[in-house]
Amino acid sequence: MIFTIAAKELKGLFASPLAWVVLTVMQIIFGYSFLKRIDDFLQIQPRLVHMTNPPGVTELVVAPTFATAAVVLLFAVPLLAMRLIAEERRNQTMVFLISAPVSITDIVVGKFLGLMGFLLVVIGLVALMPLTLAGGTWLDYGLLASLTAGFVLLAACFAAVSLYMSCLTAHPVAAAIGAFSALLAMLLMGETAGDSLRARGWHVPAALVQVLSPLKNFEPLGRGLVDTYAIACSLLLTIAFIVMAIRRLDAMRLRG
Amino acid sequence: MSDQGTLTTLSARGLTRNFGAHTAVSDISLELRRGEVLGFLGPNGAGKTTTMQMLTGNLAPSRGAISICGIDLLEDPTAAKAKIGYLPEIPPLYRELNVDEYLLLATKLHRVARSARGEAIAVVKQRCGLADVGRKLIGTLSKGFQQRVGIAQAIVHEPDVVILDEPTIGLDPIQIREIRNLIRELGGKHSVILSTHILPEVEAVCDQVQILHHGNLVYSDTINALKEFHSGRTILLGLRSPPGAEALAAVPGVAQVESVSATVFRVQFAAGEDPTDQIVTRSVKNGWGLFQLNPAQSSLEDVFVHLTQREENN
Incomplete structure (x- = not known):
């Protein structure tokens, strides 16, 4: 049943122009930033040769491209997620799902997986770009794999937060802006709060704050470092927001 | 069971x-x-x-x-x-x-x-x-x-x-x-x-x-009970020279008379009565000038008013 709903979401996305616009715009941004990095890399390459342990093309070109992609996702995911519940409520189609013999958990998890399916297509397209270099140079496949994995986790965090915000209102645009604000607040907090807490020697609060900062958790994987605490934080954030979304939708039935 | x-x-x-x-x-x-x-x-x-x-x-x-x-x-x-x-x-x-x-x-x-x-x-x-x-x-x-x-x-x-x-x-x-x-x-x-x-x-x-x-x-x-309840209970009566609502209300079996315009009246019958014949006879006898006589389709509103009033009376 979860997969029926996930398939429906994916189909609905590709049947609407939104998905195609998002894919096109993202691909243009990724393409530009990727080519720009290659250009920069070619210019500094003669100097890299003289270094004893020079960074490779994967570190200098691919990793920054993924960082750009993360920023683009920050805008794109709230827009995609607003369809999931807020728009269904506004179009009065949520009744179709709730009247069907399907639990709220199935609906929410199905919708999350549908959105993840779409984001995996985006991530696949981003990951394919560096692979075009494989013919001409040696790529660090380990780093590429950890970058991709980290990026999937980041996308899952964004998707779960945006899905929850989508449950809060029947106004799609309000849901998108809410999700964007929440994600931005999390990023800023992760940057500042975590560091300042750690600087004061408060390591436990700093570690707790890290759960709420998806980009901070992406960093180790982005450097090729499989940090299990960061991975656990990402999974915890994702699951927590999905559970909150389920509870929220369930409460709607009680509140009316 | x-x-x-x-x-x-x-x-x-x-x-x-x-x-x-x-x-x-x-x-x-x-x-x-x-x-x-x-x-x-x-x-x-x-x-x-x-x-x-x-x-x-x-x-x-x-x-x-x-x-x-x-x-x-x-x-x-x-x-x-x-x-x-x-x-x-x-x-x-x-x-x-x-x-x-x-x-x-x-x-x-x-x-x-x-x-x-x-x-x-x-x-x-x-x-x-x-x-x-x-x-x-x-x-x-x-x-x-x-x-x-x-x-x-x-x-x-x-x-x-x-x-x-x-x-x-x-x-x-x-x-x-x-x-x-x-x-x-x-x-x-x-x-x-x-x-x-x-x-x-x-x-x-x-x-x-x-x-x-x-x-x-x-x-x-x-549904049959509702049909009885709401149809045939009222008629619309058109008289060229009407005698006034009181005279109509005096006909046995008429519960209530309400004037729709100067010449058209809505006549409600008492439960179980049908004084249509009486009204026609009196009209001919007294020269009221009958020109319209049809059962009023009582609207849902009428049924409601009746039902809610009954509810309040009870």
């Missing part, structure tokens, strides 16, 4: 729903047997939609119990919902899907076996007159066809109870007739609950009637 279980498809007891301090629906009970069509009648805001949302599990009741074919809706919602088909006031249609895709999704969500899906969709399209529009996008269909798609999704999984919230609203007279025929046909196999604020619609298709007013059940009986 088992006999009752198969006969009674839906039973609700003491349904109450509060929104904050406001009580939208108060202590409504209903019971429906297989093959019955129940009309839910009431003006806008009487609590029809709220009741239907509760019966379909879209809204949790503040108090009361609902069971569908013996399964408690609140305890085992998934199993109970599998036996319900619901068409809300605004049909829940995905405009970006075509009719076939949408109905396929409905069969999947309602757990129709994979092998039976194609057949179920073909049958329901035939019944709802959708055979030629299967590949059209729902968003491009006319309102009447969208309404039919809405009904199709409610019955595609052959539910025991079909709940339709104002299914004929916004349709043209021909479509209304088609939809009514479809509802009658549905009544043969399934139990149907139909909400409307159009009295003739209830007369045309329902076996049982419940009238809601301000969230309370003010009337619950068979």
Whole structure:
């Protein structure tokens, strides 16, 4: 049943122009930033040769491209997620799902997986770009794999937060802006709060704050470092927001 | 007990729903047997939609119990919902899907076996007159066809109870007739609950009637009882030289006279009386100049006024 709903979401996305616009715009941004990095890399390459342990093309070109992609996702995911519940409520189609013999958990998890399916297509397209270099140079496949994995986790965090915000209102645009604000607040907090807490020697609060900062958790994987605490934080954030979304939708039935 | 279980498809007891301090629906009970069509009648805001949302599990009741074919809706919602088909006031249609895709999704969500899906969709399209529009996008269909798609999704999984919230609203007279025929046909196999604020619609298709007013059940009986209740009780009387309302009211069997214009009166009969003959005789004798005499179709409003007044008097 979860997969029926996930398939429906994916189909609905590709049947609407939104998905195609998002894919096109993202691909243009990724393409530009990727080519720009290659250009920069070619210019500094003669100097890299003289270094004893020079960074490779994967570190200098691919990793920054993924960082750009993360920023683009920050805008794109709230827009995609607003369809999931807020728009269904506004179009009065949520009744179709709730009247069907399907639990709220199935609906929410199905919708999350549908959105993840779409984001995996985006991530696949981003990951394919560096692979075009494989013919001409040696790529660090380990780093590429950890970058991709980290990026999937980041996308899952964004998707779960945006899905929850989508449950809060029947106004799609309000849901998108809410999700964007929440994600931005999390990023800023992760940057500042975590560091300042750690600087004061408060390591436990700093570690707790890290759960709420998806980009901070992406960093180790982005450097090729499989940090299990960061991975656990990402999974915890994702699951927590999905559970909150389920509870929220369930409460709607009680509140009316 | 088992006999009752198969006969009674839906039973609700003491349904109450509060929104904050406001009580939208108060202590409504209903019971429906297989093959019955129940009309839910009431003006806008009487609590029809709220009741239907509760019966379909879209809204949790503040108090009361609902069971569908013996399964408690609140305890085992998934199993109970599998036996319900619901068409809300605004049909829940995905405009970006075509009719076939949408109905396929409905069969999947309602757990129709994979092998039976194609057949179920073909049958329901035939019944709802959708055979030629299967590949059209729902968003491009006319309102009447969208309404039919809405009904199709409610019955595609052959539910025991079909709940339709104002299914004929916004349709043209021909479509209304088609939809009514479809509802009658549905009544043969399934139990149907139909909400409307159009009295003739209830007369045309329902076996049982419940009238809601301000969230309370003010009337619950068979359709025949309602017909007696509201037709033939009043006539419209046109007199060129009327004698005045008092003289008309003096005719034995007349309960009340109300002047519509200077020459037209609405005459209400006392219960069980029919003084039409008396009125005509007196008109001829006294030269009142009778030019119009027809049974007034009493509007739903009249029935309501009567019912609510009766309620208050009791």
